[in-house]
Amino acid sequence: MTPAPAHVAGAGMIRFGKYPADVTLESMAVRAAHAAMDDAGATASQVDAVYVGHVFGGPVAGQRIAVQLGLDGLPVSNHENYCASGATAIREAWTALAAGLHDVALVIGVEKMTDRVAGGVRPDPGDLDAAMGFVMAAGHGMSARRYMADHGATRAQIAAVAVKNHAHSVHNPYAQYQRPVSLEEVLGARPIAEPLGLLDCSPISDGAAALILCTPRGLARLGIGGTTPRVLGCALVSGSVQLGTDDLNAEDVSRRAAEQAWELTGVGPEDIDLVEMHDCFTIAEIVRLEGIGLIPRGEGARWTELGHTRIGGKLPVNASGGLLSRGHPVGATGVAQACELTWQLREQAAGRQVDGARVGLAYCKGGTVSGTDGGSVTTLVISR
Amino acid sequence: MTPAPAHVAGAGMIRFGKYPADVTLESMAVRAAHAAMDDAGATASQVDAVYVGHVFGGPVAGQRIAVQLGLDGLPVSNHENYCASGATAIREAWTALAAGLHDVALVIGVEKMTDRVAGGVRPDPGDLDAAMGFVMAAGHGMSARRYMADHGATRAQIAAVAVKNHAHSVHNPYAQYQRPVSLEEVLGARPIAEPLGLLDCSPISDGAAALILCTPRGLARLGIGGTTPRVLGCALVSGSVQLGTDDLNAEDVSRRAAEQAWELTGVGPEDIDLVEMHDCFTIAEIVRLEGIGLIPRGEGARWTELGHTRIGGKLPVNASGGLLSRGHPVGATGVAQACELTWQLREQAAGRQVDGARVGLAYCKGGTVSGTDGGSVTTLVISR
Known part of the structure; x- marks a missing residue:
């Protein structure tokens, strides 16, 4: 049985970036929540429950956020799945609406990274692979080398992901970076885990994003007529990558997440008009698009170079700027992706609009790629 | 609309206590999960999803737990609501089953407190009340003083909660403490926050507990016929206690949680045969039982002294030993309460059996009672 879709009655976020210490996690979440509530025309007394995704809060x-929103009597729950925490909160809210438990849910994704993890997210002390140097950037560097060797891709094709995503977020007022970067800048940036350089990596970011999700009865409560974008479903799968397997870029976990999304939602890969993809590193955008079956295996780097994944191309990816350029406050990312899809499907994305978009997919991956931790992948489908 | 009940196909836990450093959080969770799966006759391949409640993991x-269970491909999510984290995970799993998303869910509550919070749970650095001395024990000490003044209760009546709960857990092989304590021992224990002494306070504990929850289709998959206990519903409310209000023991949040439980489940206070109550401190058991309306206001201390809340009394409370004596690994507590209700409703509780129990209520409270944090309360109803 497929749970019923949830209507997206409102979407709101604050600009991602590095905020000073006196801007608290709670205050960021409150601003995003108010933006979503205003967008939905919802008052505090119309909200039934609050679902919050965060990692380091x-x-x-x-x-604490609900108290500041005047929502402290309600059911409030915290959901953590590392970088898929925001998407997991959406999934739990969608499920609760489908079960008939609530009619109007406020979903918030939030993270204050600069306070908590100033030098970057550190691996778990028990993670032996990381202790030996296999940190996240190193894993993606290996992925890039393997990809180049297997598919004859060039360094410049991989770098083109960053150029594209930065070009997109020039038009996104919520993005951490809003200026274009050139291919030369990406190629010439300080090396992080070769072949990847600084501009191949998503930044440390603070931020918050929020949604109001409704049942049909909830829409009526808010006085919303007409059509709204709908969360058709959100798949969640986990999986660990075993080092020493034949193929570092097999992305089995992504393939399974996509298959479950198609099964849950009745939508197929041919229906997807735009993608918000978890591009924590440039190469990750490429291998994950291939993993979910939207680009043939080994073609992603060439597709990027040819502009197929640009706004106006045949599969626009990260019109928002993605993690690379919108920024990546980990718990907020999944909700920000859903905000972007909502605005795109409503044709409110102004200079970054994907014309005629009817169905969007948002993909998050949380957790490390090491052998003993299982990463989680979410695939969220929103339709017009 | 009330979501459909979830069948409890299996329950399992490990003995709560203080485990050495080489016993990991993951290994404790795995042992509890295997116990629940064995109880349900479920193999790993029959489980659809994993819901985990913890705070400090x-x-x-x-x-990480799912990988060790051989369940690493599945949807796995982490849920945090402080001491109500385990109950929140149950709520999310119940909701997902009711929505038709899964048929067999493994719910795990786990905490390794001795590694993470050796000296006790510390308040948030931003909690000004706590910084001024209003830590959790102090709040409950004030609650006890207020209760004694308002209702003419005696110190010995409050201490009787600890005597009762320790007497119960003599018969609970999973309890951290399994020997009786006398009233003199409770009254003579080292003062913590007067009038409360050491034996009025729940201990630092490690532990894990697990459930297998099923839809009717899930029961069929596991080959389970006949009747099973059913989770009728789990309410979740939040609320903050404002210092300086007229009545420290008003327990408005508990009243609302109970009302929502009755509304969700169709069960009323008169139907409750036994209670697993969040007795993090002796006085808390009393004021919360009054708050949820199962004991008239101001009568709880006398009821305890008279034996009404003992096994065999008119409202048996914490047959398991409760947090005071079974122990309180925070993320595990809500799931352990559900395990106890399951065993009681199946008449498998041996020396601590509440005869003829048909409906049980489990109550958790997570978060502090200070003015800016909102605590969460869960009220879970399981019926035979």
Whole structure:
């Protein structure tokens, strides 16, 4: 049985970036929540429940946020799946609406990275692979080398992902970076994990994003007529990458997440008009698009170079700027992706609009790629 | 609309206590999960999804556990609501089953407190009340003083909660403490926050507990016929206690949680045969039982002294030993309460059996009672 879709009645976020210490996690979440509530025309008394995704906010961060929103009597819950935390909160809210538990849910994704993880997200102390140097950037560097060797891709084709995503977010007022970067800048940036350089990596970011999700009865409560974008479903799968397997870029976990999304939503890969893809590193955008079956295996780098994944191309990817350029406050990312899809499907994306978009897919991956941790992948489908 | 009940196909836990450093959070969770799966006759391949409640396990702890269980391909999500984290995971799993998303869910509550919070759970650095001395024990000490003044209760009546709960867990092989304590021992224990002494406070504990929850289709998959206990519903409300309000023991949040439980489940207070109550401190058991309306306001201390809340009394409370004596590994507690209700409703509780129990209520409270944090309360109803 497929749970019923959830209507997206409102979407709102704050600009991602590095905020000073006196801008709290709670205040960022409150601003994003108010933006989503205003967008939906919803008042606090019309909200039934609050679902919060975050990683580093500390115990009951969602409850502290709810108090500041005047929502402290409601059901509030905190959901963590590393970089897929925001998407997981959406999934839980969608499920609760489908079950008939609530009619109007506020979903918030939030992270204050600069306070908590100033030098970057550190691996778990028990992660032996990371202790030996296999940190996240190193894994993606290996992925890029393997990809280049297997498919004859060039360094410049991989770098073109960053050029594209930065070009997109010139038109996104919520993006951390809003200026174009050239191919030369990407290729000439400080090396991080070769062949990847600084501009191949998503930044440390603070930010918050929020959605109002509704049942049909919830829409009526808010006085919303006409059509709204609908969350058709959100698949969640986990999986670990075993080092020493034949193929570092097999992306089995992505393939399974996509298959479950198609099964859950009745939508197929041919229906997807735009993608918000978890491009924590340039190469990740490429191998994950291939993993979910939207680009043939080994073709992603060439597609990028040819402009197929640009706005106006045959499969626009990260019209928002993606993690690379919109920024990546980890718990907020999945909700920001859903905001972007909502605005695109409503044709409110102005200079970055994907014309005629009817169905969008948002993909998040949380957790490391090491052998003992299982990463989680979410595939969220929103339709016009 | 009330979501459909979830069948409890299996329950399992490990003994709560203080485990050495080489017993990991993951290994404790795996042992509890295997116990629940064995109880349900379920193999790994029959499980659809994993819901994990914990506070201090770190990012993607649930995924690390799932890898060790051979369940790493599945949807895995982590849920945090402080001491109500385990109950929140049950709520999310119940909702997903009711929505038709899954048929067999493994719910795990786990915490390794001795590694992470050796000296006790510390308040948030930003909690000004706590910084001024209003830590959790102090709040409950004030609650006890207020209760004694308002209702003419005696110190010994409050201490009787600890005597009762320790007497119960003599018969609970999973309890951290399995020997009786006398009233003199409770009254003579080292003062913590007067009038409360050491034996009025729940201990630092490690532990894990797990459930297998099923739809009717899930039961059929596991080959389970006949009747099973059913999770009728789990309410979740939040609320903050404002210092300086007239009544420290008003327990408005508990009242609302109970009302929502009755509304969700169709069960009323008169139907409740036994309670697993969040007795993080002796006085908390009393004021929360009154708050949820199962004991008249101001009568709880006398009821305890008279034995009404003992096994064999008119409202048996914490037959398991409760947090005071079974122990309180925070993320595990809500799931352990559900395990106890399951065993009681199946009449498998041996020396601590509540005869003829048909409906049980489990109550958790997570978060602090300070003015800016909103605590969360869960009220879970399981019926035979």
